[in-house]
Amino acid sequence: MAEYSTYGSVAVLQVNNPPLNTFTRHVLQALVSGLERAQRDPAVRSIVIAGKGPTFPAGADLEELLGTAAAPLLSNLRMVDKHVDTCQKPIVCAIHGTALGGGFELALASHYRLAVPSATLSLPEVHLGMLPGAGGTQRLPRVVGVKSAIQLITSGQDIKAQQALTLGLVDKIVQGDLLKEAVSFARSVEGRPLEDRRISQRTVPDADKVDEVVEATRKTILRKARGAIAPLTCVQAIQASVLPFAAGMAREADLMTYLMTSWQAAAQQYVFFSEREVRQWSHPRDKHINFRTAKPTVIKSVGVVGAGTMGAGITISLLQAGLKVVLLEVNKKQLDKAIAVIQKTLRQKSASQKMSQLTTTMDYSQLSDVDMVIEAVFENLRLKKEVFRKLDVITKPQAVLASNTSGLDIDKIAAATKRPDKVVGTHFFSPANVMRLLENIYGKKTSAETVATVMQLATTIGKVGVLVGNCAGFVGNRMLGPYRSEALFLLEEGVDPQDVDRAIEEFGFPMGPFRMTDLAGNDIGWRRRIEARLTTEHGPPPDTPALYRRGDRYCPLPDMLCLQGRLGQKTGAGCMMLQEAKDDLTENIYIRFRTDGSVFDLRRLLAHTKTLEELILDLLFADDCALLAHTEAALMSHHAPSMCNRYDPGSRTALPDPVVLQMIQDYRQEHGFKKRTISSQEIVERCLYSLINEGFHVLDEGIASRALDIDVIYLFGYGWPRHTGGPMYYVERVIGLEKLLRSLETYSARYPNHSHLQPSPLLRDMVAKGGSLAALGTTDSKL
């Protein structure tokens, strides 16, 4: 647990709790014993604490911290803190791997910190709905100041060793043998005074500005937190660092108790475990086929067909994971554009080595030897089938053939080949090298081995892979359908687009449905509806009632907007306006890079770039750019023409567009809708409950095998607010299934022809029998 050894006058305590050396109560007990022994032994004059194996401790063991062992764990943690803080012999922490949470806090309590260049330090508790409760909120500001501490703790961002050195969080970067260097360093500081080495004894450097700093950051934090309570609570704890140390620690403990007992912390911890649990997949229709029984094919080389935005993003992801890629594109201009984008993105990393793994071609025969192909051509079934027919002939018989589709029928695509067992769907999300979700879709004939292969591929390329069944829209887009429909029906009844968006954004989404459609392009859904024969390029299909399709209520407003050329922001007109608008950028927009935490003012970046459009493209393909979606949305919304909203230059606020508002008004009048006032609560309930209701259908039909799979899809692919745990978790743990059922009953009675508001039979059954989503396989066992 913590191995004790001595090297002359130096006692070395090596935490040994593989794989992450997390602090269990036993590990902490062993550390206390080791510290006591070292303090008792007169021959010992200094102490080194290190981690055995791949890492320095990665924090408290969450299973224990969140379970029945929490009390002894916390009591042992406090004992370690006390021993370290009062120790009369210098304690040196030797950091490698990831020193996270309690691990980093132990290092901060010690007198000296050494790190290898590859080490990462971080206080990621905010992502678990908590705060760094082992002194982190009190010691960090004493080293880096309140301002930086707020930034580091509320973002939970990684601090690389070099940055830690600059910030004064580590004393030395060690190039050679860490333990050896740490022992010799410890020896060199023996006998030196310790008082000024104790961070607890220091004062906060910007203490006089604390209120000013908090005031200045509060608004930004509130905006980013989107309803999460942990970030602001972290700020409150940091504010207390200007108090005497003991008082600050007491305040930290109070606030930690408040957070730890909150439903949001439980939700975020559920998210943490669910993100990992999706790897333990099982086939929704046959539980015997699962991550244990099915063996993946080894994939070393991948062909990517289609070098559009998705194809280029997928290629970058594969290259970054060290795979060989053959990128095929039949349009030379498009291929050249993609190569430039890929090169530019990889240049920020060790590009030359990764680019050497890329072959580009316009010739299908170059795909003859790859282990797998990911097709990423336009979302058109006929075209995809054509591509698969070709691939079936050209590729080796054992190659896996995957389609990157957001909702087309995998079985129909597979039927175009003689190897339907090797055909599978891999739905990447845009930008494909940034977004973490990979929705993997099995068809009727997809083999267990093929499923295992794409699930393994997700892990290899650092994505969160979720296995789902085949149906129109799969899980994510299928559930989005009712949400969008309900948002449109709300327009008919009197709500303006920006009011729907505001209500959804206040719930915690980064963007409401209309701003989202503005960004993604209204034509995407329109093309899909044309293909499904719900509408045509010229208007509604002949002899079709305006507000109904195949017996279901239908709102033709988005079709009408498309017919007017209002396709959203990614149209050609949008790009031209972006170039012109460069000088209009009056507002400060900041972009933070994940790699080193550096922050850039967008206007300064623009000074080095020809056009704003070029910069956006760069950012889209820079996978270390945090806040990317927000930034992109903010930039786009500044300048481009939009479907529903208008944006004044220099403002990020979506304003009502009189043209659209007039159009909606005329539409209401034409179809006899009476405008009424609708509350935000009703907007949120109708949009989100219809989405969640569809989730119950998805579970009932076996399209997803567990509620947590749906949650992960929404959290990682659709911006569902993390602090609520995902749609299914939220409705079960926060709203309650019975309340959901009653609300759906009320709304469906009021709108009998909105079929998606009819409660799903599974929901009714669960409420009647007192069943729960946990029984369908959520992560309850872990919580």
Ligand SMILES: CCCCCCCCCCCCC/C=C/C(=O)SCCNC(=O)CCNC(=O)[C@H](O)C(C)(C)COP(=O)(O)OP(=O)(O)OC[C@H]1O[C@@H](n2cnc3c(N)ncnc32)[C@H](O)[C@@H]1OP(=O)(O)O
């Ligand atoms: C009730 C009232 C109480 C009041 C109390 C008041 C006072 C409170 C004082 C409280 C003081 C607490 C102080 C300390 C807090 C902490 O330290 S919180 C934890 C901080 N650490 C983290 O958040 C780290 C989380 N982990 C990671 O980020 C990553 O896992 C990693 C370390 C970077 C490694 O990544 P990777 O190599 O990709 O591996 P993974 O797949 O992510 O993980 C492997 C398996 O390990 C499991 N795991 C990871 N971290 C933990 C952990 N901290 N505890 C337990 N288990 C962990 C992970 O789930 C994986 O498991 P499997 O899926 O089963 O393989």
